[in-house]
Amino acid sequence: MAHESERNGRWATLEIRKAVLPVAGLGTRFLPATKSQPKEMLPIVDKPLVQYGVEEVAASGIPLAIFVTGRGKNAIEDHFDVSFELEHMLAGRGKERLLNQVRSISRLVEINYVRQKNPLGLGHALLMAKAMIGAEPFAVLLADDIIDAPVPCLKQMMEVFRRFGGSVVAIQNVDRKAVSSYGIIKGTPVADADLRDRLFRITDMVEKPEPREAPSNLAIIGRYILTPSIFKELASTPRGAGGEIQLTDALRRLLKKEPVYGFIFEGKRYDAGDKLGFLEATVEIALKQPEIGKPFRKYLKGLKI
Numbered sequence: 001m002a003h004e005s006e007r008n009g010r011w012a013t014l015e016i017r018k019a020v021l022p023v024a025g026l027g028t029r030f031l032p033a034t035k036s037q038p039k040e041m042l043p044i045v046d047k048p049l050v051q052y053g054v055e056e057v058a059a060s061g062i063p064l065a066i067f068v069t070g071r072g073k074n075a076i077e078d079h080f081d082v083s084f085e086l087e088h089m090l091a092g093r094g095k096e097r098l099l100n101q102v103r104s105i106s107r108l109v110e111i112n113y114v115r116q117k118n119p120l121g122l123g124h125a126l127l128m129a130k131a132m133i134g135a136e137p138f139a140v141l142l143a144d145d146i147i148d149a150p151v152p153c154l155k156q157m158m159e160v161f162r163r164f165g166g167s168v169v170a171i172q173n174v175d176r177k178a179v180s181s182y183g184i185i186k187g188t189p190v191a192d193a194d195l196r197d198r199l200f201r202i203t204d205m206v207e208k209p210e211p212r213e214a215p216s217n218l219a220i221i222g223r224y225i226l227t228p229s230i231f232k233e234l235a236s237t238p239r240g241a242g243g244e245i246q247l248t249d250a251l252r253r254l255l256k257k258e259p260v261y262g263f264i265f266e267g268k269r270y271d272a273g274d275k276l277g278f279l280e281a282t283v284e285i286a287l288k289q290p291e292i293g294k295p296f297r298k299y300l301k302g303l304k305i
Contacts, residue, residue: 016158016225017064018132019057019139022125023050024070024116029273040143041075042278045286049272050076051105053143058108060155062139065109066132068116068125077113082106121244123234126226135228137161142222142273146281149267153223156265160199161225164190166259169202169251170223172269176211182219183207183248185262198264202255207240207248218262220248221269230254 027039034042040050057065067076083102090099116128126140139154147153157168171185184207187200206215224247233250240246254260270284271277283300287293 014137016060016062016137016139016161018066018136019060019062019064019141019154020066020068020126020129020133021050021053021057021141021143022068022116022122023073023076023143024068024119024125026119029275030278036072038073038075039273040073041079044146044272044278044281045289048079049146050143051079052146053141054080054108054111056147056152056154057139057141059152060139060158062154063109065111066129067111067113068128069113070116070119080106080108080111119244120239121242121246123237123245123247123250126247127231127234127245130231133228133231137167137225137227140222140224140226144271144273145222146270146272146285147223147265147267148270148285149265151266153265153267153269154225156267157223157225157263160195160261160263164199164259164261166261167227167230167251167254168225168261168263170221170265171200171218171262172221172264174217174219176214176217179211179214179217179219180208182221184209184214184216185218185220186215187218187262190261195263198266200262202251202260202262204255205248205252207246218264220262223265227254227258229258 023038023040025039027034030039030042041048044052054065069076087099087102090102112132114128114132116125118124141154149156153170157170160168174182183205185200185202186204187202189197190199190201192199200218204215205220230250233253234245237245237250237253240249251260270281272281286296
């Protein structure tokens with residue numbers, strides 16, 4: 001086991017002040033719905049997918065979100081901008097509750113945008129944000145993953161970073177048959193009473209292994225806290241699967257030089273980038289809505305399935 005003496009790495013004293021949300025992907029798994037609108041703007045009940053991610057950033061105390069966008073993503077910028085006409089109309093009709101909801105969206109966090117002109121993968125998307133990040137640690141959130149947790153997943157990871165000072169990737173146990181859909185870690189448990197066997201010092205990562213070859217069933221999902229050292233590794237990482245610069249490849253290089261941790265977060269994750277996961281998120285989040293939860297539950301119970 002790795003020991004508690006690993007605590008307080010050289011980055012630990014720096015606050016996480018910036019979160020990168022890569023949203024330049026084409027969303028082909030949701031065609032034809034995404035032919036003319038960003039996948040990130042598909043609604044889960046009454047909020048677009050990407051808003052759940054930005055709300056997690058805000059709830060974690062991170063003041064700045066950096067969107068890495070591409071062509072056809074203007075709707076995302078419009079959504080988080082002030083809408084004078086809509087606000088004026090709602091105010092004139094006395095719809096204060098809706099007015100407050102609309103205004104709150106543009107006030108969640110400060111947002112900057114940078115363009116990824118070529119679709120060269122997640123690692124390339126992060127390189128596009130390098131100038132805005134500078135020489136400080138930062139968070140990465142993939143909007144496809146919605147995580148329902150009492151304490152936001154990013155906030156949990158920020159606490160791990162504060163204590164150990166190394167890059168942290170969110171991981172979860174998956175069925176052995178499903179490992180070929182994920183990046184899988186090999187790691188050594190870190191002895192820490194507070195984390196109760198949920199933290200690992202990563203020694204290797206394997207991208208989408210066959211079940212019989214996977215080093216574990218601990219899968220990487222879409223939340224990261226990264227030190228700025230990752231940029232040097234990304235810049236020197238050759239294109240991998242699909243001709244893209246893979247973040248996993250850069251992290252494998254980084255963990256040979258400084259600690260990288262895998263953290264089993266507390267909460268439920270929905271893979272909303274998958275049609276089934278998107279439907280599961282929609283149903284379970286709808287059931288928690290104060291206005292429609294009870295009648296929706298009644299409706300579901302009445303279905304003859």
